[in-house]
Amino acid sequence: MSIENNSSLKIMTLGRPFKLGMLYNFRTDKLISNLSSWNLDLLQEHIHYQPLSWKRFELYLSDKFTEKANLLGIDNNMKLSILADLVDLSGSVYLINDQKKTNRILRFILKYSFTKNLHKINLTDIDNIYKKHPEVFHQQDATHIVTGILYGRDIFFIFDRTLSNDVDRINIENDIKLLLHKFDKFKILSSGELNWNDHEKQLARTLTCQYYGDFQYESSPTTFEEAFKFYIYLLNFVLEKNDCEIPKEAWIYPIYLLNPSRLAEKKMLSNKS
Numbered sequence: 001m002s003i004e005n006n007s008s009l010k011i012m013t014l015g016r017p018f019k020l021g022m023l024y025n026f027r028t029d030k031l032i033s034n035l036s037s038w039n040l041d042l043l044q045e046h047i048h049y050q051p052l053s054w055k056r057f058e059l060y061l062s063d064k065f066t067e068k069a070n071l072l073g074i075d076n077n078m079k080l081s082i083l084a085d086l087v088d089l090s091g092s093v094y095l096i097n098d099q100k101k102t103n104r105i106l107r108f109i110l111k112y113s114f115t116k117n118l119h120k121i122n123l124t125d126i127d128n129i130y131k132k133h134p135e136v137f138h139q140q141d142a143t144h145i146v147t148g149i150l151y152g153r154d155i156f157f158i159f160d161r162t163l164s165n166d167v168d169r170i171n172i173e174n175d176i177k178l179l180l181h182k183f184d185k186f187k188i189l190s191s192g193e194l195n196w197n198d199h200e201k202q203l204a205r206t207l208t209c210q211y212y213g214d215f216q217y218e219s220s221p222t223t224f225e226e227a228f229k230f231y232i233y234l235l236n237f238v239l240e241k242n243d244c245e246i247p248k249e250a251w252i253y254p255i256y257l258l259n260p261s262r263l264a265e266k267k268m269l270s271n272k273s
Helices: 040-046 065-071 076-083 091-097 123-132 134-138 169-181 198-204 224-241 265-272
Strands: 009-012 023-025 030-032 047-060 105-121 144-162 208-213 247-254
Touching: 040 047, 047 065, 047 169, 065 076, 065 091, 065 105, 091 144, 091 208, 105 123, 105 169, 123 134, 123 144, 144 169, 144 224, 169 198, 208 224
Parallel strands: none
Antiparallel strands: 009 247, 023 030, 023 144, 047 105, 105 144, 144 208, 144 247
């Protein structure tokens, strides 16, 4: 899934409407959307499609901003932009603002990533397009051009357990971790129940759930069992509808490498990255 040149940077889209060929301001972490239409038809013949299909499961126990940002793939520069409210969040990225209200809560974050395909433009084609349309790249607000996009969707389930004073925190934490590691191994029986034992069922009932994700749903799950059935619905939705077309990661290429007159930007951009 790598883009071919070491000068390209990978950034998280964070719900922003990235498209191939769009211009980007790396200084402010902003898309220059009013310049996006110049090349969409022109670029179609140069787009390379790499089909992908995989699902990844991860379990986290941290509620700190920095670690949740790492979970979302957000680098240090983007963390600062988020803290300064310079980036509008959407979809699964709203997770970063959800914090537990007391230390008496055990928090577990379950993440599933669905990845479908990679679209990219070869740098040779970008160079040829620049030679035909140099005026587009003379925009001073633009520092990079989008040359690759990874499409997929993420879902997050936050499971919280409120602890009383007389419980063994470590034992409960370990039991819940075992339960969550089995999350996608459960099945729904003909009765509508999950195929779990009494201990797992009782443990699951002590958890509350909050959903964040790139799939919209009429009613978000609030319990473990609802979360599992929602997950099964989403899994079938992805497989049947083949619907993962949300930009998750983007590769951007510096314009100063196309336009020698802008080489002065190199040092400034290097300091930021």
